[in-house]
Amino acid sequence: MSAPLQAxxxxxxxxxxxxxxxxxEWxxxxxxxxxxxxxFPIGLGPEPARLRELAPGLLWIVALLASLLPLPRLFAADLADGSLEQWWLSPLPRPLAVGLKLAVHWGWTGLPLVLLAPLLALAFGVDDAGPLALSLLLGTPALTLLGGLGAALVLHARAGAGLxxxxxxPLQVPVLVFGTAAAxxxxxxxxxxxxxGAWLTLLLALAPWGTxxxxxxMLD
Incomplete structure (x- = not known):
């Protein structure tokens, strides 16, 4: 096995x-x-028709806000223990190292949400959760890629979470709009x-390099 693959x-x-x-963390x-x-059903009332109508937008807003919770600590621990410097010294290209970290992060935070989508939809009386799950499958990786870029930019900021x-x-608005429409x-x-899917492809091409x-x- 070559050195980059081992790394x-x-x-x-x-x-x-x-x-x-x-x-x-997850x-x-x-x-x-x-x-x-x-x-939501308690606050909005038990009317099934109303809950079904609001379900896609509400679930997507909750998913977007939940994706923000672990981001302030995404790279902080790696910076504190020196792991980040080790990435840069390894034979692995830096964008690929970032992409791998974000992929694992999505596997623990975004993928469970996709798998949980049928139960979430059931809480709103939605029988067919397929569109919601598919939209989350495409949308949550986009949120992770944007989140990684944002977490890198505010890594040393004191008010990191708010900033x-x-x-x-604003960058997540297209994901929210397209995801809600698809759901x-x-x-x-x-x-x-x-x-x-086009927005996700663009982020896959650019976000790891930007991050x-x-x-x-930040390390210089």
């Missing part, structure tokens, strides 16, 4: 074990989603899914 395997294994040892967003979704939210929310189903769903460049500036 990639070691980084992916380290990140996976690190997430496994810190369950609060359980907190899920608990937030479940808690808020449970409160991060202000920085990311609603109907004639516009296919177009919304294509646009969401790596931002982290390099």
């Amino acid at each position: 990639a395997a070691a980084l992916a294994r380290r990140e996976w074990v690190s997430q496994l040892r810190q369950p609060a 359980l907190t967003p899920l608990a937030f989603v479940v808690s808020v979704v449970a409160l 991060l939210a202000l920085l990311l929310l 609603q189903g109907g004639s516009q769903a296919d177009t919304a899914l294509l646009l969401l 790596a460049a931002s982290l390099s500036l």
Whole structure:
């Protein structure tokens, strides 16, 4: 096995074990989603038709807000223990190292939300959760990529969490709009899914490089 592949395997294994040892990092967003979704029927009333109509937008807003919760600590621990410098000294290209970390992060935070989508939809009386799950499958990686870029930019900021939210929310609006439209189903769903997929493709092409460049500036 070549040196870059060994470095990639070691980084992916380290990140996976690190997430496994810190369950609060991925359980907190899920608990937030479940808690808020449970409160919506109480606050909005028990009318099934109204809940079904509001479900796509409400669930997507909750998913977006939940994605912000673990971001202030995304790179902070790696910076504190020196792991970030080790990435830069390894034979693995920096954007690929960032991409692997974000992929593992999504696997622990975004993917469970996708798998939980049928139960979340059931709480709103939505029988067909397919459009919602598919929109989250395309949209949550986009939120993770944007979140990684934002977390890198505010890594040394004192008010990191508040600044991060202000920085990311305007960039996340397209994901929210396309994701909500796709989750609603109907004639516009296919177009919304294509646009969401195009936005995700653009972020896959650019975000790891931008995040790596931002982290390099922070380390200099």
